[in-house]
Amino acid sequence: MKEVKIEIKIDVFDDINALPEYASNLMFEAIEARKKAYAPYSNFHVGAALLLSNGKIVVGSNQENASYPSGLCAERTAIYYAGAKYPDSVIKAMAITAASSNEATKNPIPPCGACRQAIAEYEDRQNSSIEIFFMGETGSVARSHSLSNLLPFGFKSSML
Template structure:
């Protein structure tokens, strides 16, 4: 028997004002996208904004449906839109903001498992890491330098062949 130790290093910012200016702007776009989320059932709103290598910004927000599995998370809305609209451009950074209409969300909310897998696909496809910044409604922001810091054991096309 052997043991494997997996270590992730994350950066914590106390406030949006500590972020680099371009990431502050990206996070503000994510916050605005969050406010437009369609979340009549969960009352949990998420906004995402990603920056591409050419400077374009693509947004997404969660889109719920009465048939719950048919909804889609903000991160996947943004990343799939980027893939459809700009298939050959690399994603540099992703900013995520989440809040609840029911209670305060003061802790950083990371992407769910399905979103992590989807982000992983694009990170592997482009051969470069995607910086991921995530927060609640206000407060601290956590930065992962790569999706691999949030999902260290990835499932990818190599397992299918």
């Protein structure tokens, strides 16, 4: 047997004002998108914003449904819209913010597993990394330079 150690690197900024300008602008777009979330069941509002290689910014918010599996996370709402509307553009960066109506979210909240897999598909499809910034409602902001930091054993089409 051989033990393998996996390490990841995440940068942490004190707050949104410490981000590079393009990232803070993107996070402000995600915050505005979060305000449009439809989350009457979980009371957990998420917004996402994508910066595309064509300069466009695409946003998404989580959309819940009384039939729980029928809802969709903010990250996938945004990434699938970008794929449908701008199929030839590369996703350069993504900003994600989450807030709960039940308690303050002050720590960075990363994408869920399903969203990580969807982001991984786009990194694989475009053959380049997506820089991911994520935060709660307030507080520090984490940055991963690639989805592979958040999902080191992602499932890829080459495995089929």
